Amino acid sequence: MLIPKEVIDDIIQKSDIVSIVSERVLLSKKGRNFWGLCPFHQDQNASMSVSPEKKFFKCFSCQVSGTVLDFIKDFDNISFQEAVKKLASLLNYDLSKFESSVPLKQNHEAIIFKLNEEAIAFFKLNLRSNEAKTAVKYLHSRDITNDDIQFFEIGYLPKTNSLVDHLISKGYNISDIVDAGLGTYNEERQKMYDIFADRILFPIRNENKELIGFSGRIMESDSDRPKYLNTKETKIFSKRKIAYNFSEAIKTARIKKELIVLEGYMDVISLHKNGIDNTIALMGTALSQYHVNLFKSIKGTVKMFLDGDEPGIKGNIEASQTLISNNQKVMVVNNPTNNDPDELIKQGRKAEIEKMINEALNPLQYIISKRWPKVNSNDFNSVEEFMKEICSFVLKCNNNILYETSIDELEKITGLSKEAIINFYKKILKHQISNSFNNRREVIQQNFEDKAIVKTEASTSFNVLASLKAYELAEKTILYDLIKSNKNLDLVKEKIREVKFPHKEFGRIISKIINSYEENINYNESEIKEILTNTCSAEIIEEIKQYETDPLMLRIKQNINTYKLIENSFEKLKMYSNEKKIIEIKEMLKAENLSKSDRDNLMDILSERIKKREEWLKNFNDKSN
Secondary structure, eight states, X not given: OOOOHHHHHHHHHHSOHHHHHHTTSOEEEETTEEEEOOTTTTOSSOOEXXXXXXXXXXXXXXXXXXXXXXXXXXXXXXXXXXXXXXHHHHHTOOOGGGSOOSOGGGOHHHHHHHHHHHHHHHHHHHHTSGGGHHXXXXXXXXXXXXXXXXXXXXXEEOTTSOHHHHHHHTTOOHHHHHHTTSEXXXXXXXXXXXXXXXXXXXXXXXXXXXXXXXXXXXXXXXXXXXXXXXXXXXSSOOGGXXXXXXXXXXXXXXXXXXXXXXXXXXXXXXXXXXXXXXEEEOSSSOOOHHHHHHHGGGOSEEEEOOOSXXXXXXXXXXXXXXXXXXXXXXXXXXXXSSSOHHHHHHTTOHHXXXXXXXXXXXXHHHHHHHHGGGOOTTOHHHHHHHHHXXXXXXXXXXXXXXXXHHHHHHHHHHOOOHHHHXXXXXXXXXXXXXXXXXXXXXXXXXXXXXXXXXXXXXXXXXXXXXXXXXXXXXXXXXXXXXXXXXXXXXXHHHHGGGOOOSSTTHHHHHHHHHHHHHHOTTOOHHHHHHHHHHHSOHHHHHHHHHHTTOGGGHHHHTTOOOHHHXXXXXXXXXXXXXXXXXXXXXXXXXXXXXXXXXHHHHHHHHHHHXXXXXXXHHHHHHHHO
């Protein structure tokens, strides 16, 4: 069922959020909103607010928020589509016209989902058959109980009972079975074969509990067959979008505000049965942007707990880098053993695992603890290689606090002076920028005469600069300074029209503060905050409150002369505005109906914008020298 967004929005608007939430949580009215204990964490202070006007709920403790649809989805632990259907049913909202009138074979993703559900039912049924005695014995030998088998929906496909034949008998098309990754067709023999024959099957569901694929494991230890076999890439299955057990782990993760990322699903099963049930597993060791976005829903810390071998160490480091650069809190579990969590559990070392998790290191501590013991401090080359890895890691994280902290840490460990360390950072930064220009230089060739522009795609170097505060904190600095006092009001009024703000609300808020000062120049900090509280959303107010504890706002807090700081912040935002304009022009150049003169004009403008970018980068380098 494909339901248009406007229909979903209409269902949300017509739903009585207070009535629906109060069926699940006791609410009491305070002012305009209703308040109750948040069901998504161990709440004792009625931290969840439900606004009938905004049709929105938010917990001000664990930060879970959303519409009535989000509440139903998370509370009832159902998929997005199921939540829409449930709400529609409560409203007697007719969705029948959105039932697909297209033949089943044309609704490709829906077919694969349905085939997967047919497959898991068949696998589970087979695990209870006489042919599965060896499989059950194997699972029990791995300490996987019948309860575990049921919870994780583990199944089996014997050689003697074909899934393909079963699906064909159900009326499914051969090509759909192949597309779903459940069978393969041999053209020479003109026969279908099962993909997962004689394997124990572990179903993989997405965050909405939809069954997207399988991982099959052999039982024999001396086979030439691959130990694990996963569903091939399909329209709904991608290794970069796998977070095994997420739909179950999210429940506990939200309460603990902590999600543990493991390397394999056997690790997840072992830890789950031992009471550690806020764990997921990746399909490999690499994190994708999909995972980053998924992890934000826990509103807490991600703990990377990959294996203790070199691939696991590299995976922990790379994942930490990805998460930090996306403003996600992350810690790393230091596993000094040569065993994975599943093996440690089987060795009776649960307490050791719990200690590792509780004593997880911040990523900087982790990478230093893994690399410094291997350094010969008397060998310049050895120390330099260590410094290269640490500095490159920090710069790619794009986090100023990490950068400042690393200087102190490296000074303690290596005995190098702060000046030497900072100079080393400058050297690495220049190298990264240079490589970025060389690697990403390309020629934009358009269909017009004698006109071409060689452009440097410097988005990567621009991101590197963000690690030394290119514009990451600029808008926050301007806003917070303006809330504290009006001393830089004239400068802000002069500069604000020249820039775009990455945060879509900030420009509006700053304009509101300017107007407030113009109404009464004597407004103090508490009065400005009261004005914002009455005019801004709860989310924005909460975000502004967090600035109070941000160590990077120290100069403003101490009332140091911030004129130059604000001026520099606007310079950074000018560069951001320039980058946005470059992107807009590139999009305009893609139009096929552009006249030659219009295209030439746009290319000239693009050249000027890129020249500005290069000047800014040069200025940055000059200031760094």
